[in-house]
Amino acid sequence: MRAVLPALCVIWGLLACQVKRPPELGALSDDAGIDASPSFAGALAGAPILQCSLGPDGGVCDCVDVDLLETPPLLHFALDRSGSMNDSNKWSTVRQVVGETVMQLGPRISVAASVFPDPSRDGCSPGLQVFPPRRGDPPAGTIGPTLEDLAKTLDLLASGATPTAKSLAIVKTLVEQSTGRRYVILATDGGPNCNDALKCDVSECLPNIESVAPTCQPDKPPNCCDSASYGSVQCLDGAATVKAVNDIAKAGVPVYVVGVPGSGPYASLLNKMAEAGGTARAADVKYYRVDSTDAGALRAALTQVAAAITGTCEFDLKDKPTLGYVNVYADNKPLTQDGNWTLSDKRVTLIGPACDRVLRGDVLNVRVVVGCPTIIR
Numbered sequence: 001m002r003a004v005l006p007a008l009c010v011i012w013g014l015l016a017c018q019v020k021r022p023p024e025l026g027a028l029s030d031d032a033g034i035d036a037s038p039s040f041a042g043a044l045a046g047a048p049i050l051q052c053s054l055g056p057d058g059g060v061c062d063c064v065d066v067d068l069l070e071t072p073p074l075l076h077f078a079l080d081r082s083g084s085m086n087d088s089n090k091w092s093t094v095r096q097v098v099g100e101t102v103m104q105l106g107p108r109i110s111v112a113a114s115v116f117p118d119p120s121r122d123g124c125s126p127g128l129q130v131f132p133p134r135r136g137d138p139p140a141g142t143i144g145p146t147l148e149d150l151a152k153t154l155d156l157l158a159s160g161a162t163p164t165a166k167s168l169a170i171v172k173t174l175v176e177q178s179t180g181r182r183y184v185i186l187a188t189d190g191g192p193n194c195n196d197a198l199k200c201d202v203s204e205c206l207p208n209i210e211s212v213a214p215t216c217q218p219d220k221p222p223n224c225c226d227s228a229s230y231g232s233v234q235c236l237d238g239a240a241t242v243k244a245v246n247d248i249a250k251a252g253v254p255v256y257v258v259g260v261p262g263s264g265p266y267a268s269l270l271n272k273m274a275e276a277g278g279t280a281r282a283a284d285v286k287y288y289r290v291d292s293t294d295a296g297a298l299r300a301a302l303t304q305v306a307a308a309i310t311g312t313c314e315f316d317l318k319d320k321p322t323l324g325y326v327n328v329y330a331d332n333k334p335l336t337q338d339g340n341w342t343l344s345d346k347r348v349t350l351i352g353p354a355c356d357r358v359l360r361g362d363v364l365n366v367r368v369v370v371g372c373p374t375i376i377r
Contacts (some may be wrong), residue, residue: 065139066326066368067318073181073309074133075105076112076253078171079154080188080260081119082162087189088293090260091158094187097298098154101306103147104331104364106140108310114174115156116167122160124194124233127167129174130154140365141332164192165237168244175253183309184248184255184277185302189262191269192237200225200235207234209265238269246276254278256305257287260298264291279308307361313350320346321370329367330354338377 077098085091102111111134116127131153137144168186175182191206202208205225207216216224225234245255255277259270270287271280280286288301326343328335328350335341340354348368350358357363 064369064371066321066370068368069316069318071180072107072109072135073183074110074112074175074178075102075306075309076114076133076171076175076182076184078127078168078184078186079113079115080162080164080186080190081115081156081158081160082117082190083159084162084190084262085158085260087262090189090262090293093293093295093298094260095151095154097295097302098187099147099151100299101302101364102136102150103143104141105306105310106136106142106365107138108140108366109136110134111136111146111150112174112178113150113154114167114171115154117160117163119156119159124161124163124196126163126170128170130156133178140367161194161233162188162190162192163194164188165240165244166194168241168248172244172248172251172253175248176251182253184253185258185305186245186255186273186277187258187260189260191263191266192241193234195235195237195240196231196233198232198235198237200232204236204238205230205234206236209236236266236269238272241269242272242276245273249276249278256308258290258298258301258305259287260290261293263289303361303364306364307359310364311359311361313355313358315348315350315366315368317346317348317368321368324374325370325372326374327369327372328354329365329369330357330363331365332367334375336375336377 079094079098081091085094098113102109111131112129113131114127114129117123118125118128119130131150134146134149137146164186168184171184175184191209193206200223202219202221202223202225205216205223207213207224207230208218208220211217213224215222216229222229224230225232245257248255255273256279257270257274257277259267263270267285267289270289271285274280274287281288288305290297290301321343323343326348328341328348335354337343339352341351342349350366358366
C-alpha cells in the first residue's frame with residue numbers, strides 16, 4: 001500500500017526523461033548495497049540516486065511521484081543483538097537487510113527499531129527502543145535521512161544474553177503509543193533466557209541444548225543450568241516469551257517471527273510464538289525460518305513479511321491524474337499498461353502477473369509517476 005506523501009515529490013527537481021517511453025529508474029543493485037559493518041552508515045553517501053535520464057530523441061518530461069491517500073503502517077523491528085549474533089556475521093547481515101527493506105518500502109511505511117539487550121548494559125538487561133517511529137524516505141528505493149539515521153543508530157556491537165520476554169513487554173508499551181496499523185517484526189537467533197525465577201532440567205537448559213561445552217550435552221546430565229554451572233538464568237524462558245508475544249497481538253499488533261540461523265533447536269517455541277502473534281503460516285514451519293547466513297536468505301524472509309504487511313494491488317491517489325500521462329514503476333522499471341494495470345478515476349489497480357508479483361513479495365517498491373506519456377504496450 002503506497003503511503004501519503006506530504007506533497008508531490010519531484011525527484012531532484014525537474015529531471016529529463018524521454019517523451020515516447022519513460023525511463024527505467026536507476027536503483028541500488030545487490031553489489032551496491034549497504035555495508036552493515038559497524039561503520040556501514042558512511043557507505044550510504046556514495047550510493048546511487050534514483051533519477052530519470054535524457055531520452056535518445058532529446059525529449060524531456062517531468063517525473064513526479066503521485067500522492068496516495070493511505071496512512072503508512074508502522075513496522076517496529078525488535079532485533080536480537082545477543083553475543084551469538086556475532087557468529088557468521090549474523091548481526092551485520094540483519095542490519096543490512098533491515099536497511100535494504102526500509103529503503104525499498106520508502107514512504108509506504110513508518111519504521112521504528114528496538115534492540116535487546118540494552119547496548120549500554122548488555123547481559124540480561126531488557127532491550128530498549130533505539131529508533132523512534134519515523135516515515136520512510138521518498139521516493140521508495142532511495143537513501144535519505146531516515147535510512148541514514150537508522151543505519152547510524154544500528155551501528156552497535158552484538159553482545160549479551162537474550163532477554164526476549166522482558167524486551168517484548170517494553171515493545172508492547174511502545175507500539176501502544178502509536179495509532180493506525182502497527183506490526184512488530186521480531187528477528188532472533190536463539191532461545192530466550194534471563195528469567196532467574198525459573199528452574200529447569202536438561203531438556204530446557206540452553207547450554208545443554210546448544211552443547212556449549214563438552215560437559216553440556218542435549219538431554220544428558222549434568223544439568224548445566226544448576227547453581228554449580230551456568231545457573232537457572234540460562235533456562236529456556238519459553239512460556240513468558242509466548243505470553244509476551246500474545247500480549248502484543250491482543251493489543252491489536254500482529255507479531256512476525258523471523259528465526260535467523262542458530263534458532264533451529266527452538267523451532268517448536270518459535271512456532272508457538274508465531275501462533276501467539278497471529279501470523280502463523282499455513283505450513284509445518286509457522287514462523288519465517290532462515291537457514292543460511294547468506295544475506296539473500298534473510299532478504300527473502302523479510303521481503304515475504306513486508307509483502308504480507310504492505311502488499312496490495314490497489315493504489316488510491318490523492319488527486320486525479322492527467323489521463324495518458326501516468327506510469328507505474330515496479331522495482332524502478334516501468335510496467336506497460338496493457339495486461340499490468342488499469343486507471344479508474346483516482347485508483348490505479350495492478351492486474352495479472354504484475355499483481356501476483358507484488359502479493360508474492362517479488363516486488364516491494366511500487367510507484368505511481370505522472371508527467372510522462374503512458375506506456376501502453
